[in-house]
Amino acid sequence: MIAALTGSGLAAAAGLNAWIPFVLVAMIARFTELIDLPSDYDWVTSEWALGVGVLLLLTEIVVDKVPVVDHVNDLVQTAVRPTVGGLISSATFSAQNLDNSQWMRDNPWAGAIIGVAVAGLTHATKSAARPVINVGTAGFGAPVASTIEDVLSVVVSVLAIFAPIVILVVLVIMAWVMVRIWRRWAAWRARRQSPGLPKTQELPTG
Secondary structure (H helix, E strand, C coil), rough: HHHHHHHHHHHHHHHHCCCCHHHHHHHHHCCCCCCCHHHHHHHHHHHHHHHHHHHHHHHHHCCCCCCCHHHHHHHHHHHHHHHHHHEEEEHHHHHCCCCCHHHHCCCHHHHHHHHHHHHHHHHHHHHHHHHHHHHHHCCCCHHHHHHHHHHHHHHHHHHHHHHHHHHHHHHHHHHHHHHHHHHHHHHHHHHHHHHCCHHHHHCCCC
């Protein structure tokens, strides 16, 4: 149960910024005993994986705050965020010092599927909200929204690792927020796609 909450929380965080939970898990697993990843995931804590993760994290933090570029980045991240979410979820689901589930170690695909689904849904919601924010604020809202997303990714990642029971409440709140965002996105799309009135109806003839 604990590992499931941790993995799901990290996957949700990856949907906002893939590399924040990746780097956090890699550093904690490498330098502490709080997370003991299965041997199949030893490469996550390697120097090259950490280096690449930090580089990609810094890149993500910058490009996601630039209007238009953030949209292109979201398109690229459509494959990256769910993949990293599935990876981190699978790794922590079978961590020996969490639930120590032999079944999860023998079936890493189960944690991966859950992680991909959670991260994918979070990413899709983020990607749907960003164009609405950019259009509504003439692009000025992009860095603000991106900063909030990064901070939320850090907070969710930390809670998932150090307070997995609390993350259950956080995930419920995030689900509620995502439902509201999708409703607003649907209304925004409907307004943009609704055809205008013909000119003969727009201007009264007397």
